[in-house]
Amino acid sequence: xxxxxxxxxxxxxxxxxxxxxxxxIGEATRLAGGDVEAVWLTDTATDDGIRQLGEWGAxxxxxxxxxxxxxxxxxxxxxxxxxxxxxxxxxxxxxxxxSRQREFMARLAARLGVGLAGDCMGLAMDGDKLVxxxxxxxxxxxxxxxxxxxxxxxxxxxxxxxPADAQPGQTAxxxxxxxxxxxxxxxxxxxxxxxxxxxxxxxxxxIVISGGRGMKGPENYVILEELGGIIGxxxxxxxxxxxxxxxxxxxxxxxxxRTISPKLYLGFGVSGAIQHLAGMRTSKVxxxxxxxxxxxxxxxxxxxxxxxxxxxxxxxxxxxxxxLEK
Amino acid sequence: xxxxxxxxxxxxxxxxxxxxGTAKAIETAGITWIVxxxxxxxxxxALRIRExxxxxxxxxxxxxxxxxxxxxxxxxxxxxxxxxxxxxxxxAEADTLMAARALAAVIKQEAPDLVLTGRQAIDDDMGxxxxxxxxxxxxxxxxxxxxxxxxxxxxxxxIGRQVEGGLEIFDVPMPAVLSAQxxxxxxxxxxxxxxxxxxxxxxxxxxxxxxxxxAEAPQLPVVALEALPPRxxxxxxxxxxxxxxxxxxxxxREEAKAI
Ligand SMILES: Cc1cc2nc3c(=O)[nH]c(=O)nc-3n(C[C@H](O)[C@H](O)[C@H](O)COP(=O)(O)OP(=O)(O)OC[C@H]3O[C@@H](n4cnc5c(N)ncnc54)[C@H](O)[C@@H]3O)c2cc1C
Ligand SMILES: Nc1ncnc2c1ncn2[C@@H]1O[C@H](COP(=O)(O)O)[C@@H](O)[C@H]1O
Numbered sequence: 001x002x003x004x005x006x007x008x009x010x011x012x013x014x015x016x017x018x019x020x021x022x023x024x025i026g027e028a029t030r031l032a033g034g035d036v037e038a039v040w041l042t043d044t045a046t047d048d049g050i051r052q053l054g055e056w057g058a059x060x061x062x063x064x065x066x067x068x069x070x071x072x073x074x075x076x077x078x079x080x081x082x083x084x085x086x087x088x089x090x091x092x093x094x095x096x097x098x099s100r101q102r103e104f105m106a107r108l109a110a111r112l113g114v115g116l117a118g119d120c121m122g123l124a125m126d127g128d129k130l131v132x133x134x135x136x137x138x139x140x141x142x143x144x145x146x147x148x149x150x151x152x153x154x155x156x157x158x159x160x161x162x163p164a165d166a167q168p169g170q171t172a173x174x175x176x177x178x179x180x181x182x183x184x185x186x187x188x189x190x191x192x193x194x195x196x197x198x199x200x201x202x203x204x205x206x207i208v209i210s211g212g213r214g215m216k217g218p219e220n221y222v223i224l225e226e227l228g229g230i231i232g233x234x235x236x237x238x239x240x241x242x243x244x245x246x247x248x249x250x251x252x253x254x255x256x257x258r259t260i261s262p263k264l265y266l267g268f269g270v271s272g273a274i275q276h277l278a279g280m281r282t283s284k285v286x287x288x289x290x291x292x293x294x295x296x297x298x299x300x301x302x303x304x305x306x307x308x309x310x311x312x313x314x315x316x317x318x319x320x321x322x323x324l325e326k
Numbered sequence: 327x328x329x330x331x332x333x334x335x336x337x338x339x340x341x342x343x344x345x346x347g348t349a350k351a352i353e354t355a356g357i358t359w360i361v362x363x364x365x366x367x368x369x370x371x372a373l374r375i376r377e378x379x380x381x382x383x384x385x386x387x388x389x390x391x392x393x394x395x396x397x398x399x400x401x402x403x404x405x406x407x408x409x410x411x412x413x414x415x416x417x418a419e420a421d422t423l424m425a426a427r428a429l430a431a432v433i434k435q436e437a438p439d440l441v442l443t444g445r446q447a448i449d450d451d452m453g454x455x456x457x458x459x460x461x462x463x464x465x466x467x468x469x470x471x472x473x474x475x476x477x478x479x480x481x482x483x484x485i486g487r488q489v490e491g492g493l494e495i496f497d498v499p500m501p502a503v504l505s506a507q508x509x510x511x512x513x514x515x516x517x518x519x520x521x522x523x524x525x526x527x528x529x530x531x532x533x534x535x536x537x538x539x540x541a542e543a544p545q546l547p548v549v550a551l552e553a554l555p556p557r558x559x560x561x562x563x564x565x566x567x568x569x570x571x572x573x574x575x576x577x578x579r580e581e582a583k584a585i
Contacts, residue, residue: 071494074457075466099489103469106454110423110461115546118452131549136450140343141352143450144550148543185466189484189495201490207585231585249509250488255339255448256363256508264584275339281554285584287574293562302560303577305570315571320585323575 002088005032006039006151007058008081008095008104013070015046017053019163020096020204024156025056026164028094031125037062038172039084039093041077043070054172056164061172066181072100073186074107080179082111085151087177092130092152094123097203101155109153116153117145121160121261121282130154138255138278158204159261160282194250197225197235202251205234208262210253210280211246212238214269214290214309218246223310224268227317230324236260238270254279268309272297289313327382327480329372330438331406332429332459333365335390335397336449345551352551361397364444366404366513367506371474372442373405374511379476383407387432389417389425395529402524403516409529410436416534421544422450426458431537433463439480441503445470453505460503468498470507476500 005028010018017040028036038058040049045065053061064080085093085108093108095101097119109116121142122133130152136143147153202208209224215237224235237247239254253260255275265283270276272288272295280286281300288301289312298304305312337343337357344353361369369386376382386401388394389412398409412428420428433441441460446453453469460467472493473486483500486493488507498504516524534541563570563577578585 071489074460078461099470099487102453103457103467106422106452106457107461107467109454109545110426110458113423113545115421115423115544116452116454117546118454134451136551137337137341137343137352138339138448138451140341140554141345142552142554143548144552145546146549148545148547186468186496186498189497192486192493192495194492196491249507252508259451264578264582274342278339281557285578285582286557286560287578298560298562300557300560302558302582303574304560304562305567305574306562307567307570311567312571315567316575319571319575323579323585 003091004035004037004088006037006090006093008093008101009038009040009053010096010098010101011040011042011049015042015044016049018096020158021053022056022163022166023158023161024094024096025053025058027123027156027161028092029057029164031092031123031130035059037090039081040064041069041080043067050172050174055166055168055170057167058172061174063174063176064179065176068181068184071188071191072104073184074103075186076182076184077104078107078111079182081108083179084177085112090151092150092154095155097155097157105153105155112151114149114151114153115147118155119157119259120154121157123154135259135282138275139259139282140278157261159206159263199225199228200232200234202234202236202258203260206262207231207233207264208236208253208260209233210236210238210265210267210270211241212267212270213240213244215241215246221247223313227313227320230317230320238276267297268313270297271295272300327379328436328438329375329382329384330433330436330441331365331368331372331384331386331401332441332443332455333369333386333388333397333401334362334444334447334449335359335388335394336362336447339363339448345553349550350548359393359396361400362444362447362449364446364448364506364508367508367510368442368444369401369404369406370511370513371506375476385410385436385438387429388412389420389428391418398529399524400516402527403520404514405520408527411529411531412537413531414534416541419544421546422452422454423458423545424542426455426462428534428537428539429455430459430462431539432532433459439500440483441501443503443505445505445507456503456505465501465503466498467503468496469505471504472507472509474504474510
């Protein structure tokens with residue numbers, strides 16, 4: 001439908017939309033006042049996945065299914081969606097910040113000749129125009145941006161926007177447009193899986209534990225992973241810990257690592273250098289444990305404990321265990 | 327073979343950013359400018375390709391005001407062969423799409439076999455320019471590469487791109503645009519000889535008109551820049567570790583409702 005707000009579906013590669021889509025659809029519904037459609041390119045979509053999108057509030061699912069659509073390749077996806085845009089004239093296209101949406105949305109914006117606001121933390125209608133709020137300089141400042149024309153393209157930072165409440169029984173109409181799937185230029189050789197930690201993905205996690213140089217060595221991260229297992233947290237690290245080779249770079253939090261906005265951030269043995277704070281200062285609640293009372297991280301922490309982390313972490317794990325078993 | 331590297335000049339990561347009086351721009355007084363850290367991985371990778379293959383020209387390109395020469399100079403000191411500086415007041419307010427159009431126009435003129443960029447510029451943190459350059463040129467693109475090897479025949483490049491949960495290895499036909507993630511390599515420091523040699527290397531100035539660019543306004547204008555809202559004051563929980571831990575868990579549960 002013309003003027004609809006579109007939500008690009010990010011899935012788990014097994015046919016189920018990621019939880020973050022509840023946030024994207026929820027925000028689109030607030031902005032559009034209901035006229036929300038999902039666009040899903042995938043090699044497999046499950047019925048359950050489609051039902052989920054409907055319950056979150058998508059009125060329609062534009063489903064483009066084909067083996068050639070996985071793994072994601074921009075040169076395959078962009079022409080398909082651009083063609084759909086030309087036929088349907090959506091007002092906005094929103095997606096979550098993920099590795100593929102970052103590239104896809106930028107390339108789509110160039111094809112359509114419109115603006116893209118990446119990594120938004122706020123979206124609001126100002127009259128009949130959309131205004132986006134996005135962190136710049138790694139979150140040291142906020143920029144308000146506007147779009148010169150529609151469709152308005154934006155990616156949304158996970159954990160920031162209020163998720164839609166699922167309405168059981170509410171369904172989306174499924175539309176399978178016939179599209180030409182362009183030939184891929186990137187040829188897949190192999191996919192190397194990371195050893196799974198069993199913990200959530202850093203940028204999507206609601207709770208993030210961060211270990212800095214105070215962890216003293218890679219072997220000590222098990223105590224953070226134990227704590228993470230109890231409270232369902234991802235475990236990240238400071239650059240000092242990453243550069244020392246204790247953790248792979250994908251776990252680095254900060255200006256030259258991942259930018260996160262969890263509901264709860266717990267830092268252990270992290271001093272709080274400006275580049276680290278840049279990547280986590282938009283967390284809702286910040287806890288810091290450091291034996292140096294002068295550590296700069298205490299300036300932005302909501303709760304601090306000045307003590308040896310090796311004493312604090314095991315007791316904290318026990319205490320959370322007791323609380324959550326109740 | 328020719329490799330183009332896109333580098334942006336940005337404020338040093340230790341800068342406390344402030345908003346200028348206009349509320350649309352940053353206060354630039356006292357800022358130390360650096361090459362955006364991810365772009366250094368791109369420069370380093372180009373130099374390594376040259377060292378491995380020989381017969382490779384590395385051209386660094388940047389869009390920005392006069393001060394950008396300094397960033398280009400430091401890439402030349404690292405070992406790049408020459409530089410192109412897109413320097414035009416008409417592009418002062420460029421958004422990523424305008425920047426991509428200008429850079430794509432330079433790339434078209436130079437016709438490199440490969441374009442390397444940073445994962446994102448650490449000022450606008452957009453990560454959009456590489457994909458937009460690729461789209462404008464009609465080239466393939468791969469984001470967040472962690473490894474790269476050009477085939478002997480110079481026709482394809484095998485890359486590993488970082489995605490959630492793993493690394494996807496692809497063969498990409500050249501020319502292509504690749505954006506560098508941290509971990510691709512460890513950038514070198516310029517040697518004294520490199521710094522001296524850089525003074526003699528060419529930095530070509532180009533204007534929008536040299537690139538045949540039509541005047542345009544940004545598609546995503548910045549309406550205002552703001553400081554972050556201050557965080558409410560926090561508190562240090564006193565007492566021995568056992569007491570403090572109990573109090574912390576209670577506060578997270580009852581006050582902050584974070585768990
Ligand atoms: C271009 C550039 C980009 C950067 N990007 C990033 C980035 O993205 N992310 C990032 O994190 N950093 C980044 N940095 C590095 C940053 O400047 C700091 O060096 C780094 O964050 C410090 O990490 P740390 O806090 O773990 O280590 P330190 O600063 O060494 O702090 C360790 C802390 O642990 C405490 N401690 C030690 N032992 C214990 C114990 N047993 N119990 C409790 N506390 C203990 C100490 O009191 C100290 O405060 C960047 C720097 C530059 C120049
Ligand atoms: N003004 C510019 N000049 C040269 N390269 C740029 C410029 N802006 C962006 N780039 C390149 O594109 C990458 C991503 O930038 P951005 O999309 O702005 O985050 C950077 O790491 C650079 O390699």
